[in-house]
Amino acid sequence: MTTQTAADKTVAAPAPGTPSGLIGIPANLARALATGGSVLAVVSTFLAWTWTADFPGDLTFYGYPGGLQVLVLVGGALATLFCLASYGVRGLGWLTPAGADAAVKYAVLGTFATAWYTVVSISVELGGVVNLEPGGFLVAAATLIALIGALALPFERPEPDPIDPEASGWEQFRHDAAHAVAVLRAAFTSGSPRPVRTLPSYVEILVIVAVLAVALIVFTYGIGTEYDELFVGFLITAGFGFGALNRSGLVAHASQISARHQNITVCGAFVAAALFPFTQTDDQYATLGVYILIFATVALGLNIVVGLAGLLDLGYVAFLGVGAYAAALVSGSPSSPFGVHFPFWAAVLVGALASLVFGVLIGAPTLRLRGDYLAIVTLGFGEIFRIAVNNTDGTSGPDITNGSNGIASIPDLNILGFDLGVAHDIGGFTIGRFANYFFLMLLITAVVVLVFRRSGDSRIGRAWVAIREDETAALAMGINGFRVKLIAFAVGATLAGLAGTVQAHVTYTVTPEQYLFAGTTPPNSAFLLAAVVLGGMGTIAGPLIGAALLFLIPNKLQFLGDYQLLAFGLALVLLMRFRPEGLIPNRRRQLEFHEEADAPTVLSKTGA
Incomplete structure (x- = not known):
């Protein structure tokens, strides 16, 4: 037995x-x-x-x-x-x-x-x-x-992969x-x-x-x-x-269809976005909509720098601040020492050009650096900007930005007799102040999307991608790496300044605390970078969706109090663990990540 x-x-x-x-x-x-x-x-x-x-x-x-x-x-x-x-x-x-x-x-x-x-x-x-x-x-x-x-x-x-008998x-x-x-x-x-x-x-x-x-x-x-x-x-x-x-x-099937009709998809997306204010009865949620568009537009500009050119910029929010402060100083605010009131188109040009100049001035001496060194320099620039506007208060420095009090009482925009600060009736719908600015930001977002698409498909856009993939190989092929990176830095800064001009008028006040590297609420440099990576680097829809999620979710999770960022961080970790290529990935990056995920993992030691 x-x-x-x-x-x-x-x-x-x-x-x-x-x-x-x-x-x-x-x-x-x-x-x-x-x-x-x-x-x-x-x-x-x-x-x-x-x-x-x-x-x-x-x-x-x-x-x-x-x-x-x-x-x-x-x-x-x-x-x-x-x-x-x-x-x-x-x-x-x-x-x-x-x-x-x-x-x-x-x-x-x-x-x-x-x-x-x-x-x-x-x-x-x-x-x-x-x-x-x-x-x-x-x-x-x-x-x-x-x-x-x-x-x-x-x-x-x-x-399962083979187990090494000598493994610990x-x-x-x-x-x-x-x-x-x-x-x-x-x-x-x-x-x-x-x-x-x-x-x-x-x-x-x-x-x-x-x-x-x-x-x-x-x-x-x-x-x-x-x-x-x-x-x-x-x-x-x-x-x-x-x-x-x-x-x-x-999702893959719909992506293929939208790729075959790209122009129709882009136009349809803007039409759908334009219908959003008409679904609201007041400005309560239109307020979130306009801030989401501001954040998304800045993230799309950062996508040129990070997603296309591969330059890790940790101080990008400073360019948003430069545009906002430049527009606020010429907006007719009583806090401005200049005492001028430019029309909207001139204020936009001032904000965009100021950010462009700062982008070139910062990029020219620093873009010869790579990787972590460039990231540290850009992080330093972001902090220098915040400290500089905080000290130009007439006491620690010249009286330009009113220090920590910022530029207050910025008047609403008036474009061709259309006052954006007053509610208007359109087709039987009452469009409030924030809905007016929503339509304005939607128009600016369309301009930014057009610039991104045209530049990404151009010769300079292909040069950006070449620099991102392998700068040494790109230089060997005759690409002027410094010039190409400086153009990316300047274009990204200009787009951020463009959004900053509208942000100044939407918020009424521009203060240094709005432009931190990291904080509990966007926009800040950390959230902007997270929006690009989360949404999908190198794409148009990716940063827009990523920015919308990163602005909306913290705003709605305020009831968690001190645990808000913990829960939000855990969600980001899980998402990046299971979808590292982003929500709307670039095809190249999607293949790269899935190629790594599908490759067999060998844990055994190789003997001599």
């Missing part, structure tokens, strides 16, 4: 490279659980989740979703559609050109996270789970069932952790993409219009969230929803 050892009782792990799920459930049952749980999650949004209206959003109604229920409804509906597409339902194949299973996992996980965040918030704020109604219990159970089913969907397990315990731990991360990445990654049928041109244009309409709706909803819990739920739903659409292949 043989004795059965513990090793004999151990269940064999799935062989590397074979399809399996994170949970040992048959694929058909897993798909049924994910589908059924998603459908029940949708049904639960039409039931009451709590008995009292004390929780924000009033989740006490039957038959009428509200507040966070709407987000769960959207996530559950999206997960249900992807589940049906995974079954091969006729007419839904276009939803998953890159496969459905990974999209199902992201959509289900987002619905689960939003639902459980709501249920936990209700229990904590109202004093226990006793405050949940049947709908609350149903959505918790349904999303949990859907998550179990989604995690059990099959995926291709990567083969720490090296073996790193090996196991790397393989676990690879397994999780594979579990949430689609399989081989299916070929996508080319659509007629008019259909592709309709697709672009639909995408822009959805983007406008999502942005308007996000910026108009009325309470903190709703915004956090919006972030969860939007983040996982974007991941699901990306893994399904729809």
Whole structure:
């Protein structure tokens, strides 16, 4: 009689490279659980989740979703559609050109996270789970069932790297952790993409219009969230929803369509942005819109310096300050020692030219440096600018900028008799002060986008990219590296100064504290650089989207108090860990990062 050892009782792990799920459930049952749980999650949004209206959003109604229920409804509906597409339902194949299973996992996980965040918030704020109604219990159970089913969907397990027998315990731990991360990445990654049928041109244009309409709706909803819990739920739903659409292949397909109709896409994006003020009833959220545009325009100018030319500038916000101060000094403000009041076009020229001059003066002696040395010099310039305007108060230095008090009482702009500080009625809609400045900044953003596109596609733009990729090789090919970098520095500074002229009139006051290297709120140099990297270096849409997120999210997360930057920083770390190329990546950078991610990691030592 043989004795059965513990090793004999151990269940064999799935062989590397074979399809399996994170949970040992048959694929058909897993798909049924994910589908059924998603459908029940949708049904639960039409039931009451709590008995009292004390929780924000009033989740006490039957038959009428509200507040966070709407987000769960959207996530559950999206997960249900992807589940049906995974079954091969006729007419839904276009939803998953890159496969459905990974999209199902992201959509289900987002619905689960939003639902459980709501249920936990209700229990904590109202004093226990006793405050949940049947709908609350149903959505918790349904999303949990859907998550179990989604995690059990099959995926291709990567083969582990060989283990070095001489490796230390720490090296073996790193090996196991790397393989676990690879397994999780594979579990949430689609399989081989299916070929996508080319659509007629008019259909592709309709697709672009639909995408822009959805983007406008999502942005308007996000910026108009009325309470903190709703915004956090919006972030969860939007983040996982974007991941699901990306893994399904729809984002890549839409990107290909927009690339084939680039001019239509750009014009349509500006039309959609111009419609934003008409969706608002007052200036409360139009205020955020104009500040987002200012921040995004400056980030796009920095993208020329960092994204195209590869110059790490840590003091870029100083050029925004130069433009703002130059325009404020000639704006007719009583705080200005010059006592002049230039028209708008002249103030814009003064601000842009002042930033251009400072860009050339700073760049000429410093751009022969590279890498970290250039970054330190530009960081020093940013601090020198702030200290200089702080000391030119008539006591520590000449009386120019009024020191720490800044230039105050800057009058509103008046362009061809149109006073931007007064509300106007347009087509039955009342457009307030910040909406007026929103349209002005939108026009300036269009100019900056045009400059970026034309310069990026020009000979000088290709020279910038060559310098960024390998400056030594570019110099060997005959490119004048110093001149090319100086042009990039000057153009970026000019665009920042252009935005600064409008910022001075929007904020009424220009002070040195607005132009720090780092702070709790943008714009500052650290946030500007993060917007370029987060959005995608070398692209147009990337910094615009990155700047919008980096301005909107801290503004909405103020309820976290001292933990605001901690939560925000953790979110950035996770995003850069799983999508280092940025949200809207340049094709070259996307291939580089994915090439690194897909390359096998060898942890074994090479013997002599």
